[in-house]
Amino acid sequence: MSTAETTATPVPDPAGRPAPSRWSRVALVVGGLCAVLLVMLTAFALPSVKSSPQDVPVAIVGPDQQVATIEDSIDQAAPGALDLVTAADADAAEQMILDREVYGAFVLGQDGVTVQTASAASYSVASMLTQASQQLGASAGVQVTVEDVVPLPEDDPRGVGLTAGSLPLAIGGLLAAAACIALLHGPTRRIAGAAGFALVGGFALTAVLQYGFGTFDGPYALTALAASLGIGATSMLVLGLERLLGAPGIAVGAVIVVLLGNPLSGITTAPEYLPQPWGAVGQLLPPGAMDTLLRNVAYFDGAASLGPILVLCGWIVIGLVLFAAGVARSRRSGTEL
Numbered sequence: 199m200s201t202a203e204t205t206a207t208p209v210p211d212p213a214g215r216p217a218p219s220r221w222s223r224v225a226l227v228v229g230g231l232c233a234v235l236l237v238m239l240t241a242f243a244l245p246s247v248k249s250s251p252q253d254v255p256v257a258i259v260g261p262d263q264q265v266a267t268i269e270d271s272i273d274q275a276a277p278g279a280l281d282l283v284t285a286a287d288a289d290a291a292e293q294m295i296l297d298r299e300v301y302g303a304f305v306l307g308q309d310g311v312t313v314q315t316a317s318a319a320s321y322s323v324a325s326m327l328t329q330a331s332q333q334l335g336a337s338a339g340v341q342v343t344v345e346d347v348v349p350l351p352e353d354d355p356r357g358v359g360l361t362a363g364s365l366p367l368a369i370g371g372l373l374a375a376a377a378c379i380a381l382l383h384g385p386t387r388r389i390a391g392a393a394g395f396a397l398v399g400g401f402a403l404t405a406v407l408q409y410g411f412g413t414f415d416g417p418y419a420l421t422a423l424a425a426s427l428g429i430g431a432t433s434m435l436v437l438g439l440e441r442l443l444g445a446p447g448i449a450v451g452a453v454i455v456v457l458l459g460n461p462l463s464g465i466t467t468a469p470e471y472l473p474q475p476w477g478a479v480g481q482l483l484p485p486g487a488m489d490t491l492l493r494n495v496a497y498f499d500g501a502a503s504l505g506p507i508l509v510l511c512g513w514i515v516i517g518l519v520l521f522a523a524g525v526a527r528s529r530r531s532g533t534e535l
Contacts, residue, residue, distance in 0.1 A: 237453065252477075253281040254323055254470045255299065259313075260306025268304060271334055279326075288312070293320075295347050298494060301468070302327045302347075309361040310341030316348040318497035320468040321357050322495050348497055353412020360413050360492065363403065364465045368455055368485040370399050370434025376448060378433075379440055385525050389518075392433040398404045399433060400426025416496035424495045432515035435484070436525035438520030442527070459483035480493075480504070524529025 258265055265284065272280055283300060285291035291303035295316050301323045305312040313331040315324035328344050335342035350357050374395040378388045404422035407416040414421050432455050439447030462472065462480030469477035471485065480486035491506035 234453065234457075238457050241457050243424075249467060249471045250321070251279040251326060251468075252470055252474065253278070254279060254301055254326075254468065255283055256327065257285040257294050257300045257303035258282045258306070259285045259288055259291050259303060264306045268334065270305065271337070272330065273440045275330070275333070288314070292347055296498060296501060298498055304331065310343065311335055312343045312345060314345050314347050315344055317350045317355070317357070318348040319493065321350065322467040322471065350437070351412050351415040353459065357413070359407050359411040359487070361466050363407055363413070364485060364489060365417060365456075365460060367403060367428060367488060368432065368460050370403070371396065371429040371434075371484070372436055372448075372452060372455055374399065374429065375433040375436035375440065379448070380438065385441075385521070388437060389434075389521070392428060392437055396426045396430035396433055399429050400424075414492075414496040416499075420500070421492060421496045424491045425488070427507065427510045427514075428491065429515070431484040431510040433487070434514045434517030434521070436517070438524065439518035441521045441524030443524075455484055459485035462486060463489050465489045482509055484510060 258268065260268075265282075269282055272282070272384070285294060285303060288303075288305045291300070291305060292314055294300045295303060295314060298319065301319050302316060303314040304327075305314065311331055311334065311478075312326055315327050317324040320450070324346065331344065349355070354360075371392075372487065375394050378395075379389040382388045388482045392485050401422040404414065404418065408418055410422065432451070435454065436448060436451035439451045441447070442512045443450065462476050462483065463486035464477055464480055465471075465473055469481055471477070472480065481490060487506040487509035491503055491510065494501055494503045494506070
């Protein structure tokens with residue numbers, strides 16, 4: 199192959215077929231696909247390979263000497279796993295759990311140790327605290343009592359439904375945006391279609407999880423609205439990206455929501471189980487914020503819901519801004535769809 203053939207401008211085929219792509223473009227496509235593959239591998243493998251508790255906030259109640267002894271024992275058994283926060287008494291510790299400030303509590307008393315857990319916050323953390331307390335009790339020769347302050351529903355005691363439903367909830371907004379792009383014409387119609395699906399889809403999926411699987415037992419309407427907000431955040435983001443970037447925008451949205459957002463959401467364990475800062479990053483993406491909001495609304499009476507609501511609303515605003523920018527550009531060029 200000559201140098202002239204490699205570098206010259208591609209000549210259109212006489213039959214009207216597209217000219218062969220430049221080799222530089224081929225290399226760029228291959229490099230981009232390899233980068234996407236590495237991102238996929240990292241995002242999906244990271245939670246499994248590097249999953250371990252790190253600075254999980256847990257309250258502790260008791261005399262200073264006993265508290266110091268327990269802290270030393272935990273640090274030796276699992277360095278850096280727990281972030282122990284002192285509470286005034288058992289009631290204060292329980293309130294911290296209900297407010298989503300901590301995942302559980304160790305209450306030290308003369309009769310033994312009472313461990314307060316919240317499997318609704320994280321089944322994995324609740325199991326870890328139970329096992330840790332039993333080991334401490336056996337080594338110290340004291341009685342251990344476990345109390346699940348906020349349990350998961352009896353029909354889904356391990357929270358499998360929410361874990362299994364996380365991917366459909368994340369993909370739902372992506373599919374809705376893609377369908378609106380393919381089937382609807384006009385900016386207003388596409389926005390209305392995506393918003394309508396988010397609302398109806400949120401209520402439908404929540405109905406299946408709550409009444410079909412028994413995953414939720416909280417206020418149905420509020421839980422459904424939380425799901426709708428999450429689906430809406432994804433769909434508006436993808437609509438905006440596609441409007442501004444064209445077809446590649448859908449791929450960018452899929453990377454943000456599915457390839458990064460879903461595995462970094464910490465839904466199978468807890469955000470504190472992911473290497474930092476990835477656990478925190480996951481909570482700033484739509485799937486992580488939606489999972490946290492669903493838990494807070496369905497199990498904790500809406501405690502600590504402002505943060506994830508602001509995150510999801512922020513993604514909706516970003517999507518609308520991108521969409522508006524794309525519409526304005528299309529109108530200037532006379533190519534509005």
